[in-house]
Amino acid sequence: MANFQASETALATSAPLIGIFAEKIRRQIIIALGNSDDGLNVTDITALVNISRPAVSHHLRLMREAGVIDMRSNGVEHIYFLTLTTPLKQLQATFATLAADAQIDRD
Template sequence: MNKQEHLNMIKEDFLNAQKVLLAIGDETRQSILLVLMGTDCQTGLRVGEITEQTHLSRPAVSHHLKILREAGVILMRKEGTKNFYYINVRTKFELLKTLVLDIEKFMKDFY
């Protein structure tokens, strides 16, 4: 693969990972992710529980959870009227890994 082909591949990697990068790039969403990572992946937490642990307002937590869900980083499970949020173990973090590996290979091959 030549340099331009490799750069095009990295560009595609960036496009594929864009939603995940935007979702996890925010400090508030990072704190929510850390709270969720500290729980049982299958149980999850409700908005109120996340609010207590992050000291954010309920609307702020809901807003950030929506962004994380849309990016595929977290999932929601319904139990009646209750919603439980948890880390998506089959998440799109693999896209980030591919991006980093392709950049590393490019740097090794061309610099």
């Protein structure tokens, strides 16, 4: 029987990031930003996901904290864009740990 502590640790570390992708509005924002060449401002995002500006700002804050998006200033407006490289590497490492533990359990 394998010791699944590595899987538990990896999943606990990745849980906030997994939660970002689990929520429908955030997935819609990620897709919208992925389809944008230069990023989007809050007004653009609000129109696309059809929720209030404060709600969009809340989701954007969570996504920035998770490293899924970042922001640059363009005068007085903020432009949001995807930054998926590090979060995807984290998820890949988590799933590799899970796969390794599962393989150990089968041996």
